[in-house]
Amino acid sequence: MNSDSISDIISGIYAITDPNLLTSQTALLDAVDAALAQGVRVIQYRDKLASSDQKLERAKAIHRLCKRYQAVSIINDSLELMIAADADGVHLGQTDGATALTELDIPKQKIIGVTCHDDIELAIRAQQHGASYAAFGRFYPSNTKPHAKPAKIETLIEAKQELSIPVVAIGGINAHNMSPLLDAGADCIAVINAIFGQNDTQKAANTLVSTFNRLTAGFN
Ligand SMILES: Cc1ncc(COP(=O)(O)OP(=O)(O)O)c(N)n1
Ligand SMILES: Cc1nc(C(=O)O)sc1CCOP(=O)(O)O
Numbered sequence: 001m002n003s004d005s006i007s008d009i010i011s012g013i014y015a016i017t018d019p020n021l022l023t024s025q026t027a028l029l030d031a032v033d034a035a036l037a038q039g040v041r042v043i044q045y046r047d048k049l050a051s052s053d054q055k056l057e058r059a060k061a062i063h064r065l066c067k068r069y070q071a072v073s074i075i076n077d078s079l080e081l082m083i084a085a086d087a088d089g090v091h092l093g094q095t096d097g098a099t100a101l102t103e104l105d106i107p108k109q110k111i112i113g114v115t116c117h118d119d120i121e122l123a124i125r126a127q128q129h130g131a132s133y134a135a136f137g138r139f140y141p142s143n144t145k146p147h148a149k150p151a152k153i154e155t156l157i158e159a160k161q162e163l164s165i166p167v168v169a170i171g172g173i174n175a176h177n178m179s180p181l182l183d184a185g186a187d188c189i190a191v192i193n194a195i196f197g198q199n200d201t202q203k204a205a206n207t208l209v210s211t212f213n214r215l216t217a218g219f220n
């Protein structure tokens with residue numbers, strides 16, 4: 001991982017892989033490479049289908065790719081897989097251990113992301129317990145996770161007032177609808193379908209990254 005601050009690391013476009021969209025290891029690694037080449041800063045390996053051996057091999061390969069592009073690799077759900085693959089961090093939902101962060105044995109330098117849905121109190125508690133970023137969503141209807149709890153843009157505004165850790169927005173986001181989330185203060189935009197569900201990953205990543213950069217130019 002590079003030595004930037006967490007707000008430099010968790011910023012821009014955060015791409016999350018999906019085994020239903022990237023059905024082979026080659027497709028997965030080619031798509032991740034294409035996304036990173038276009039300036040995606042964070043990759044989350046999210047795979048609820050592969051075997052443990054496959055997951056370890058893929059997580060390690062994604063971490064190597066991220067290192068090459070000075071991006072960071074995050075593992076969804078599993079602290080054990082993050083440690084085994086020596087990935088840069090883990091993303092935990094409310095049923096994956098996020099409620100007991102202080103009881104988990106997470107190496108100090110690792111990034112810890114926590115799902116906070118639409119709940120600012122969950123985020124404040126997560127920050128107090130060591131979370132590196134808070135993710136809110138879903139902001140728009142999501143084909144990937146249609147039953148994810150909806151979140152309000154006002155929650156992002158409140159999150160920016162209450163939290164010092166970066167704020168990630170997720171759920172049905174694409175280049176056409178990210179603007180209100182950035183205006184509300186989201187530091188980072190997490191996407192699955194808008195990048196890995198498109199025919200041309202490189203073009204999709206380029207559009208997302210350039211839209212993010214254009215919309216946030218002059219924010220600071
Ligand atoms: C960046 C980011 N935000 C939210 C989630 C969702 O995590 P979770 O609630 O644990 O749901 P699953 O991804 O495990 O289905 C995420 N993965 N990444
Ligand atoms: C994995 C996930 N978590 C969500 C949440 O709200 O916590 S929404 C979501 C799916 C994101 O995929 P897409 O960009 O294709 O909608």
Ligand SMILES: [Mg+2]
Nearest residue numbers: 077092093096
């Ligand atoms: Mg989870």
